[in-house]
Amino acid sequence: MESTEVESDILRRVRTLLRELDGHHPACQCDRGMLRWTLHKKIDQNPSNSSILVRILVKELERAERGDFRHYIIPLLHTLMYTLIKAPCISDELCGRVYDFCKKLLTLPKPFCTIGLDYAIRLKMERTAPGMLYQRMVISEQSLKSDPYPYQEKIFIFADPELLSEAICNALVMDTEAAQVSQSPRACMCYVIIHAMQAALGEGCDISSLKASLQDMATSDVEHWFRQVVAAVECSGNEASADRGRHAERLEKIYRTVLSSLQAGKELVLFIRPLSQSCEPDCLSQDLDNFEIQDIISDCECCEQTRFSVLSTDSGIERDLPVAVEESYAPCSAETEQSRLHRKGGIKKKLSPLESVTFLQAGCNGPGVKSPAKLQRRPGIPPEPAGPLQRLHTARIVLLGDDRILGRLAQAYHSLRKRETRRVFLTPRLNLQFYYIPVVTGQPNTLAVMDHTAADQDELCEVAGYLGRVDPWYKSNINTLCHMIPKLATMPSSPSKHLVTDLFITDVIAYYVRMGIQPVCFQVYAVKIFFNDPAQEPAEDVFLMEMRTQVQESISYRELSMTKKKTTLDGPGIDLTVTYRKVVVSNRVKELAMTLRSTGLVMKAIPANEAEDLMCLNVNITEVVRINNLSGRSFSAVANKLKTRNIKIRSTEQRPFTVCLDKDSRRAYRNVISVEVSPCLEPSYCLQKTRTMKFNLHETEDVGLVKYMPKSLLLPINTFAGVIQ
Known part of the structure; x- marks a missing residue:
């Protein structure tokens, strides 16, 4: 009877979750996003109910497929996989049903087939080696040293203090520090061991x-059994002919041995690793703690940095060194000893963490990666062949704020790509993943855009609004944080407040970075700005969402007196010449030009609805039209709308205007006389094309390697499903 009540309660929660996706849940405006969290929290409190939830979710998935409720499939599948990964024990029969369903998704269009394939691959390994997905998740997120699975992840949370309130920043810092203090490498290893055995x-x-055995065991012994368990699980998962029974035998042998000693563990919060956690002094974990992505965010002139030289004061041959070199070698003949040559370590200028590649090579025990201590050849030992470069590490960049912080990210990302083009050291070795959580506060000083005293909060979260329209699961779980995080941060201190803020915000971020694997790619646009003063160099910048121009009111008295009469006759605004390439269905280039009088214009790269093209600029120009009637002359404002990817705007009467990028008053330009906007090209594409043109002066089209390279610079932001058509 009790089991029936539990099943009925879980089924009711799942059905309520589905009604929320339809917008039919009565509390959808104030509690959206809480339903999924409370469902998983209920299972975490009683892990034995995991099988019940998985069984219900499988039935709901099969029902959604039969009833053609496709918008249920991805949310249900993510909820199921999140439960299955953390579940202590799921039968092979249930895993098989989920695996079969994922294979059926391969017949559907993207993103269903993409997500189905990814989960089918994971489930195939999980069925062979139960506990593998959980083990890999903990190892990568907690930076536990593991030779069989060397992949590691690090989460960076960026919150601009100028865009968020002090209460929100303090709450984020406190929650992050609390999560770091509550963890230890020993506890993480114990939980991996226990989960694998279960x-x-x-x-x-x-x-x-x-x-009890783990609790009384020395840390060195816990590390030993952790390595044994990881090796056994990875071995089973990688064997072509491995089966579930053989895997159980391996772990049972380890289990019996562990029980003969004594050890223990404590509660694990799977999110942020403690700062003190590192495997060895020369390992990647320690170096990544020194690795500051913030340097990239704040440094936009990094591509101009020069290379550092290496200074060596000796011949570089080891036999020229003094005899008193304390180093032990393997036994070898006198002839071999006499003939061996070694490079002596030169004196190198110390590089910053971002300019050094050693921190991405040291401490990685994966195939093809060697530590610095093994770079020198030992006599009598053949050198190890260098393996292929692998992306063993992932940096998950989580941004909190409104559209303005995304604009700064686009600016920094473009700078990074330019830097990587000239001196590649980061992106081939580090996988960058971007996540966006909208947060808006009601502070008047942060909501000012151009000359407006206030702005609609939805206007500052256009990207989040678009992502919520194309991905309903993102809307339910992430968009709701826009107003919930400020609310929780300002709640008075109480035990309940501490419980909700620490668990809810942290858990939702963890859920997002774990399950948000489908990117939505946004075109970055380049803008070249020319100023009224001919002596001032043109400025080059980029924007992601919006460029806004407005007539500059604060002009000199001389200009005011000269243009007063003309303004009275022609009306408000300035005369502009607009040249652009019209976007047509056939993709044929159609150049158009127009002259008009305008008070300003707005270019938006984010479409108003999901049906519009994401790789297109929607330009709204406010045109001033003169009207002659019996009462005299009057003026009216008419909206001119056009779609383009390339546009040039120039003031014909030399009156300046202001330009603001991505709604950020900190990125405003004054005394502008002309602007040119076009899709931002991928810097590596530009460099390769320049090199190709040196040898093919008469070629006008992309040839050779260039035609296979991505041409446009796209900024990927991860969601749960990507764009659902």
Whole structure:
């Protein structure tokens, strides 16, 4: 009876979750996003109910497929996989049903087939080696050293203090520090061991005895058994002919040995690793702690930096060194000893963490990666062949704020790509993933855009609004944080407040970075700005969402007296010449030009609805039209709308205007006389094309390697489903 009540309660929660996706939930405006969190929290409190939830979710998925409720499939599948990964024990029959359903998704269009394929691959490994997905998640997120699985992740949270309130910043810092203090490498390793035993042995695993054994065990012994468990699980997952029974035998052998000693563990919060956690002094974990992505965000002139030279004061041959070199070598003949040559370590100028590649090579025990201590050849030992370069590490960049912080990200991303083109050291070794959580506060000083005293909060979250329209699961779980985070940050201190803020915000961010694997790519636009003063050099910048121009009111008295009469006759605004390439369905280039009088214009790269083209600028020009009637002469404002990717705007009467990029008053330009906007090209494409043109002076089209390279610079922001058509 009790089991039936639990199943009925879980089913009710799942059905309520689906009604929320339809917008039919009565509390959808104030509690959206809480339903998924409370459902998973209920399972975390009683992990034995995981199988019940998985069974219900599988039935709902099959029902959604039969009823053609496609908008249910991806949210249900993410909820199911998140439960399955953390579940201590799921039967092979249930895993098989989920696996079969994921294979059916391969017949559907993107993103269903993409997500289905990814989860089918994961489930195939999980069925062979139960507990593998959980083990890999903990190892990568907690930076646990593991030779069989060397992949690591690090989460960077960026919140601009100028865009968020002090209360929100303090709440984020406190929650992050609390999560770091509550974890330790030992606890993480214990949880990996316990989960692997539960997943493989099921009811045959005595959890209380296993925890007691781990509790009284020395940390070095815990590390030993952790390595044994990881090796066993990875071995089973990578074997072509491995089966579930053989995997259980391996872990049962380890389990019996562990029970013969004594050890323990504590609660694990799987999100942010403690800052003190590092495997070895020369390992990547420690170096990544020194790795500051903020340097990229704030440094936009980094591409102009020069290379550092290496200073060496010796011949570079080891036999020219003094005899008193304390180093032990393997036994070898006198002839071999006499003939061996070694490079002596030169004196190198110390590089900053971002300019050095050693921190991405040291401490990685994966195939093809060697530590600095092994770079020198030992006599009598053949050198190890260099393996292919692997992206063993992932940096997950989580941005909190409104559209303005995304504009700064686009600016920094463009700078990084330019820097990588000239001196590649980061992106081939580090996988960058971007995540966006909208947060808006009601501070008047932060909501000012151009000359407006206030702005609509939805206007500052256009990107989040678009992502919510194309991905309903993003709307339910992430867009709701826009108003919830400020509300939780300003709640008075109480035990309940501490519980909600620490768990809810942290857990939602963790859920987002784990399950948000589908990118939505936004075109970055380049803008070249010319100023009224001919002596002033043109400025080059980029924008992601919006460029706004407005007539500059603060002009000199001389200009005012000269243009007063003309303004009275022609009306407000300035005369502009607009030249642009019209976007047509056939993609044929159609150049158009127009002259008009305008008070300003707005270019938006984010479409108003999901049906519009994302790679297109929607330009709204406010045109001033003169009207002659019996009462005299009057003026009216008419909206001119056009679609383009390339546009040039120039003031014909030499009156300046202002330009503001991505709604950020800190990125405003004054005394502008002309602007040119076009899609920002990928810097590596530009460099390769320049090199190609040196040898093919008469070629006008892309030839050779250039035609296979991405031409436009796109900024990917991860969501749960990408764009659902």
